[in-house]
Amino acid sequence: MRKTAGILRFRFLTAWLFVISFGLLTGCQTVQFYRQAIGGQVEIFRKSRPIEPILANRATRPVLRDRLLAVQKIRQFASEQLGLPGDESYGRYADLGRDHVVWVLYAAPEFSLEPKKWWYPTLGELDYRGFFRERDTLALSAKLREEGFDVYTGGVDAYSTLGWFHDPVLNTFVYSSDIDLAELIFHELTHRRLFRKGDTKFNESLANAVAEEGVRRWLRQSGRKAELADYEERLIRRGEFFDKIDLTRDRLKALYASDLSEEIMRRRKREILADLRDHFRELRRRWGGRGLEGWLKEDINNAHLVSLITYHHHIPAFHRLLEQCGGDLERFFKEAEDLKLAD
Secondary structure, three states: OOEOOOOEOOOEEEOOOOOOOHHHOOOHHHHHHHHHHHHHHHHHHHHOEEHHHHHHOOOOOHHHHHHHHHHHHHHHHHHHHOOOOHHHOOOEEEOOOOOOOEEEEEEEEOOOOOOOOEEEOOOEEEOOEEEOOHHHHHHHHHHHHHOOEEEEEEEEOEEEOOOOOOOOEEOOOOOOOHHHHHHHHHHHHHHHHOOOOOOHHHHHHHHHHHHHHHHHHHHHHOOOHHHHHHHHHHHHHHHHHHHHHHHHHHHHHHHHOOOOOHHHHHHHHHHHHHHHHHHHHHHHHHHOOOOOHHHHHOOOOHHHHHHHHHHHOOHHHHHHHHHHOOOOHHHHHHHHHOOOOOO
16 A cells, blocks of 8 residues: 655565465355455466566667666565575566556454454464455445454555465556665565564564665665755654554553543544544654645545554564674574564
8 A cells, every 4th residue: 555655655565375275275255355356466476477578679668678778687686685585576567557466454442452353274364354356355345344343545556475376567556666676575575585474473573674684775775865865854754653653552552441431432433533643744844845735635544454464563663673683684684484473
């Protein structure tokens, strides 16, 4: 999902290994879900082409050739400097003819920040449900809202199959800026390097922490000092944004743990979320420009916060671990395997 371009990018969805255990599943909705997942993955396989012939083809648009060359340099850096499997993905390109590869849904009860979870073969429980067709996401969204859940849906630009397949470059993200492209590739390759079954917060926070560090090192090695300074400013703003999210999360958790009536909790919940929107207005005023536009228009709810917390919650812990490891990423990944993190 994308939010507040240049500050936050929720573009990642981890692991769709639906084909593997399809034959073991029963139930009409389950079969339908995995059928669309298989169809979506097959579409990607069918439309994928090796990158080298695309680069050699004179008919290839210059902008696409430039972006594919950037991908090759980024994946090489990932392999040589970050200890990531950059030589195992992004060697093919697929144009899916749409803006997003999948659409994802988060849900949470009206008075809780505990996400609704879905079980996946080989992956355990994850905090989201994803579909290759937007209408399927919207249909589930309507059903869950009828059941009283807060729901948030959005388009996703990329996802990882965790090494089961060689993930291709997609039109949904290839035209991003160099920095956004590097962040995305480093994030997805981190999932191939280390993935903890059934722990969405761990996996997404780890991938984001490695992506941030990877972009810093990549820009530094490339001598792109001005872009590195801009990126550091972006991370400061990202931190300020999440400080407001964390404050709101703590206030809501305290509210939901109280013995107040539902009517009073509902009113106070609206007040707390209105305060969050006011904080966003203040951030935009200080930053200038038109950032956070979506967050000032959307009806923010528990599911929105769940989607943010999932990708951010443990990032500071991973940054501390990397510092303790003296910046040694090999040691960092080994230590991270057994890292215990409190919610």
